[in-house]
Amino acid sequence: MPQDEHKEGIGGMMNPTRYGIERVAYLLMRLSGLGLLAYFVAHIYETSNILRGQVGWNEFLELTQTTEGHLFLAIVIAMCVFHTVNGIRVMLGHGGVGVGKPARPDYPYDPASQNYRHKIGIYSSIVLAAVAAMYGLAVMFGE
Amino acid sequence: MAQVSSTSNEQSSTAKSITLKISRYNPEHDESSQFMEFNVKYEKWTTVLEAILDVKKHFDHSVAVRYSCRQATCGSCGMIINGKPRLACFTKISELDSDVVTVEPMNNFPVIRDLAVKFEKLFDSHQKIKPYLIRDDTELVSDEKEFLQTPEEVEQYIQFANCIKCGLCNSACPTMATDSSFVGPQALAQAYRYVADSRDKGKDSRLKIIDDSHGIWRCHFAGSCSQVCPKGVDPAMGIQLLRGYMLGFRS
Numbered sequence A: 001m002p003q004d005e006h007k008e009g010i011g012g013m014m015n016p017t018r019y020g021i022e023r024v025a026y027l028l029m030r031l032s033g034l035g036l037l038a039y040f041v042a043h044i045y046e047t048s049n050i051l052r053g054q055v056g057w058n059e060f061l062e063l064t065q066t067t068e069g070h071l072f073l074a075i076v077i078a079m080c081v082f083h084t085v086n087g088i089r090v091m092l093g094h095g096g097v098g099v100g101k102p103a104r105p106d107y108p109y110d111p112a113s114q115n116y117r118h119k120i121g122i123y124s125s126i127v128l129a130a131v132a133a134m135y136g137l138a139v140m141f142g143e
Numbered sequence B: 001m002a003q004v005s006s007t008s009n010e011q012s013s014t015a016k017s018i019t020l021k022i023s024r025y026n027p028e029h030d031e032s033s034q035f036m037e038f039n040v041k042y043e044k045w046t047t048v049l050e051a052i053l054d055v056k057k058h059f060d061h062s063v064a065v066r067y068s069c070r071q072a073t074c075g076s077c078g079m080i081i082n083g084k085p086r087l088a089c090f091t092k093i094s095e096l097d098s099d100v101v102t103v104e105p106m107n108n109f110p111v112i113r114d115l116a117v118k119f120e121k122l123f124d125s126h127q128k129i130k131p132y133l134i135r136d137d138t139e140l141v142s143d144e145k146e147f148l149q150t151p152e153e154v155e156q157y158i159q160f161a162n163c164i165k166c167g168l169c170n171s172a173c174p175t176m177a178t179d180s181s182f183v184g185p186q187a188l189a190q191a192y193r194y195v196a197d198s199r200d201k202g203k204d205s206r207l208k209i210i211d212d213s214h215g216i217w218r219c220h221f222a223g224s225c226s227q228v229c230p231k232g233v234d235p236a237m238g239i240q241l242l243r244g245y246m247l248g249f250r251s
């Protein structure tokens, strides 16, 4: 029998409660990436309705004119903004930008890579996503 | 299996007490792990390791725990304490601020028994990144007595040289949680430790080793490794700086 590796599994990977805002951003980045991918596929399908002519197109478009449709689009807007802004932060971080400089560590060993620059990046992407979604809702429900 | 016991008669009456829940599991004959509970007295300075050793001394010697230095130097006593990977010898009960202290074996390491886990994979990954200076000449034959470094050059890698191979970072890492083949933050941070050393000439061969589908590219910079590291290594920083070389952001 192969040895049980005692891995934490998907539940542990997804758990955002233990390791600060950075781990929350990690989860939101994954969820929004997958959400956008799903939206992208649905979007291709939706726009393919144009092949059914103007009537079919308008019929389908009416789905987005409902309350549920508005809320759904607001979530898409939020995912888009968060994923893009946080994505830029992550790409910079992956290139070693803003992750701090090596130095002789001193107690209590606060890790320099978990610094305010990246925290500001995370909080701004969350705030911008919320603002964009609210603006979207205001436009859609204000018609 | 639950059992409530107390060491009260052994200790001074000024001490407070907590419930210590120890995960018991022997893969050879247990289906799953179970907690045993003990009532343990503690002082402001009592560490979780001391509490576990207290239990071993007074109630149940069969509790399996690995330790040696008791001073955050040997890297043996990593375990999950109240939900997070920590060194038992470096975690005071008083700082946990809880009446119940739960200790479990580290995640992402196979359990040998109770709190003791297997380190083979961590050591293999560590070895894989060639954790030694690579160069053609040696200090022994060259005319110079030693390879000199400026304090600034030492500063480039010394924080990463603090690693005690305790594995807490690998236990906190979200990629490690699902990917058995991932090389892990511990080894990646050590790859950076040698790449950043001005005496080392092995950069190209090391970068080739970690440029793998289960290598450095599996890191998503979640940073949990750095948040649990007890020695200030900050593996996440080392990994991103290393990836900076590979992506051409740095030279």
Ligand code: HEM
Binding pocket: A026, A029, A030, A031, A032, A033, A034, A036, A037, A038, A040, A083, A084, A085, A087, A088, A090, A091, B219, B220, B221
């Ligand atoms: C300008 C816009 C975008 C930027 C800057 C961006 C950036 C990124 C970055 C940096 C990652 C890696 C995150 C990590 O390492 O944890 C990522 C992941 C991902 N992105 Fe995007 N992205 C963008 C647009 C999109 C779009 C439009 C889609 C969907 C069609 C998408 C789908 C995904 C998916 C599925 C992942 C993988 C998620 C994961 O496994 O964690 N992204 N993106």
Ligand code: SF4
Binding pocket: B162, B163, B164, B165, B166, B167, B168, B169, B170, B185, B186, B189, B225, B228, B229, B230, B231, B232, B233, B234, B235
């Ligand atoms: S990097 Fe830190 S947490 Fe990881 S093994 Fe080394 S000392 Fe332990």
Ligand code: FES
Binding pocket: B066, B067, B068, B069, B070, B071, B072, B073, B074, B075, B076, B077, B078, B087, B088, B089, B090
């Ligand atoms: S006993 Fe050595 S690190 Fe804890």
